[in-house]
Amino acid sequence: MSGSSLNNSEPTRPTEGNAEGPRGLQTVVRFDGFRRLWIGQIFSQLADKFYIVLMVYLIAQYWVTSTPQENGALAEIASAIRMDFETRAQRITLLATGVYVANTIPAMVLGSVAGVWVDRWPKRRVMVASNGLRALLVLFTPLFLLPGPHWLGLSWGYWALLVMTFLESVLTQFFAPAEQAAIPLLVPKGHLLAANSLYQATSMGATIVGFALGDPILRGLNNLFQLVGLRGGEFLLLPFCYGMAALCLSTIRMREQPRSQAGESVWREIVAGLQVLRERPSVRTAMVHLVLLYSLLAALYVLAISLASAIQGLGPTGFGTLLAMSGLGMAIGAVVVAQMGHSFSRRRLAATGLGAITWSLVLLGQLRGNLGYTLALCGLLGLGAALVAIPAQTTIQEDTPESQRGRVFGLQNNLINIALSLPLVLAGALVSSVGLLPVLWVLAALALIAAVIERPWQRC
Missing domain, CATH: 1.20.1250.20 (MFS general substrate transporter like domains)
Incomplete structure (x- = not known):
């Protein structure tokens, strides 16, 4: 792709031809x-x-x-x-x-x-x-x-x-x-x-x-x-x-593309968006990854208070430090995916990210109370989240027909916001009843199962 076409103001259409060339931020x-x-x-x-x-x-x-x-x-x-x-x-x-x-x-x-x-x-x-x-x-x-x-x-x-x-x-x-x-x-x-990495x-x-x-x-x-x-x-x-x-x-x-859908009801178009998930396994899998990821992150928002309270000199009010470290890890992960992610299969990126989240959750329970280790593990968890979220979002964009992207992304926002809300309630209640360590293990088990389902050991 020529450099002049990158700098002009004409609207760019995605084509296989202009996908070639250097990639990255x-x-x-x-x-x-x-x-x-x-x-x-x-x-x-x-x-x-x-x-x-x-x-x-x-x-x-x-x-x-x-x-x-x-x-x-x-x-x-x-x-x-x-x-x-x-x-x-x-x-x-x-x-x-x-x-x-x-x-x-x-x-x-x-x-x-x-x-x-x-x-x-x-x-x-x-x-x-x-x-x-x-x-x-x-x-x-x-x-x-x-x-x-x-x-x-x-x-x-x-x-x-x-x-x-x-x-x-x-x-x-x-x-x-x-x-x-x-x-x-x-x-x-x-x-x-790379575009989704920059957005993340x-x-x-x-x-x-x-x-x-x-x-x-x-x-x-x-x-x-x-x-x-x-x-x-x-x-x-x-x-x-x-x-x-x-x-x-x-x-x-x-x-x-021109639209001619005025005669269809809103409900039928919502059902058509659901049909995309049923007919396209790649979109469905990516959506499941995003819902699972945001559920885990929402639970972490609650668990961070308990993790911070166990650290001397930090205390429960310092939970924002742990969340900020996770955010930093996600930002670093986004840059890594943007620069090198195209060299790896989406399945292996997702499995690697889910594996990093699994180990982070397990070790957070075992090493709680240590500020240095906890910050490092929160950063690793954020990096793993980027490896899951960015390829999943890219897959949905690529594999959803242009005429149905709005409704699919609207459904995605619905599911993600529900995924962010319910764990905020459930995680706090579970920590109060069974303790922090079992909750971390349950979350780690969910991430591990999702990683195994990806079967990263197979050729893609």
Whole structure:
């Protein structure tokens, strides 16, 4: 493939011809359309993380009173769900849980429906509209701080915030499958592995940066605007990020196959998406890998608290250090897959990743209490997760017909969000009843079984 074709602004169609040549991150970022999509993803990912940080910031500043007695109704709710409500941090956690629930419900139930509409509409317009509407939506945030009626001891603004979070998550359900379905339209097939690796690495980077720097950035904007006599500087961060994402995505040029599906019902199209999983074993297997992987990672979020509590000098509140190390491992794994993954079969990459996860979980139980070993094993677990997730995502993109990618990726979002939610509840309950070590062994056994099913010893 000639260098000039990599740098022009014409929309690139994946072909076997342009799949040849050097592969890796340095090549895939030279595709003009993908580069614009990637930059838009960075702004959108950062905005999603900053959104959660801003919600917690507002809850702490405006809706958590200094004494729990002033929120009697909330104290009753906390008692009903067996949650402590004595300290200010616990009250913030309770109200933040409402934000998490409002954000999660659309992700669990709307993915398939949104995916159907993504297949019907031009994907660039869907991505631009979803980010543009989110930018407009968050502009209403300062209005929620105005005085007004109270329900359950909280101002109307908090409940309006939950409604806004719900709507913001609904728009995200349209953006996510459109974004994933757009990648194969902008990147030749031979470079999809590198493209997904880059997405995985930047996603982890956005998560770390967004959560780590979100609060300092918000406070810095607030202080900066106060220096010139203005208030509310913190409310400009989200519209800026979502707006920049919409602007970058609006410049993408992309050719899609014409659609003529207006006569079909949404339900029939969802069933058609399920039919893809039944007819294409490679897509089905990749989807199972992703669901299993995200279930294991969600369980790790809970188990990290117990692991951190056993480490002297870290304690339960230091669980974020372990998760950050897993994120770093995933980022490193993404770079490794991008540069060398095309030299290995997908089956062996998945089996290797699942094997690394298995050993990490087993040794985490045996070596718990040692900070150095625990950090190293968390990093290894993250690296293994990248070896599973990126080839699986690439396989789904390659083997799903273009006309059905939206609904398949919508279904994928449904399943992944359920996989992320259920273990958060089950893992905590199991650790409380049987202890940490048996739970780690059960998770390791699941990963080992999945690795053996791949039969990596056979020729691919």
